[in-house]
Amino acid sequence: MKSITIEGQLRTEMGKKATRQLRSQELVPGVIYGGAKEITFVASAKALRPIVYTPEFMQAEIQVDGSTYQCILKDLQFDRVSDELLHIDFLELVEDKKVVATLPLHLTGTSVGVKAGGKLVTKMKSLKVKAFPKDLKESITVDVTNLELNGNIRVQDVVAGNMEILNSPRIPIASVVMTRQLKQEEATAPKAGAAAPKAAAPKK
Template structure:
């Protein structure tokens, strides 16, 4: 598992006024929750954006380097963005403790083009973009890769079909559909069925 570092600064003040001042200085208010207690931080917006590019959409354990030579391992739990500017307004981190199981949402990465799309006119439908797992931090996968090349129209990959990863347990119903190749006729029928409801709401 790759190591990802992020420098953070402790902040004493809280509230909207303090948060606005931080954002005006190019900082993002943040908080970490965990076994060591909750603590408020500020993260340089530029540093956080660089981290996201480095992680590239994967789930990763981040080492937060705090002042006074303190470091905390954490997951990015949630981010809030400004709906107008799309800039980050707040970040929630979740502390990770070595040797203790964690729950995380892992992105699904699709590889290949299904036979059913190439020759059968089917459409690839990624039903679930993330799967929930629990495992020790050292076993945390950055993403779940699914090769869909062999799928024909009507085929699907379920949770129970995902590759076995050492020390990783998938949470959810085994028959939950992750990705499928649907026929255009079925998708068109589903869209047509939904149309009257949309029109009724518009009235």
């Protein structure tokens, strides 16, 4: 799993005035929770950018006041007007404690339905899982090779190793649908078993 290092500083002053001052220095307040104690810290907006603005799932090694915390991103708060990052929450990874995380889905293969002229439609881009930190992965791979025309791959079809998938099992992840061209071809094609047109009787 990919990992980035973030250097932070313990946050000593609270309140709106202190928060405004931090943001004027392009610092973002954050919290690390889930471990032995809650850590309140600040880090530069630039240092946080790689984990905030990416679809990838990664681990953050946060260094604060001489201590290092292995974490995953849990929550973000943005300004509604400026879209500026206002606050960030991290969940500390504890070896013997399961965590809930959202992992991106990665579809592989070319489905038989697509080869038959259909179109692959992705309906979910991520899954929510519960697992021990050692079992977390960058993504969940789903092979769509055997997905047929008008078929679906559902959450219940996904093999996720030691991770428990929390999404409803019947939700479709991907499907292959007919294209307009294929529908037209099927509509104009002669139906199997249809009688051939009779030849006109010769005139006497």
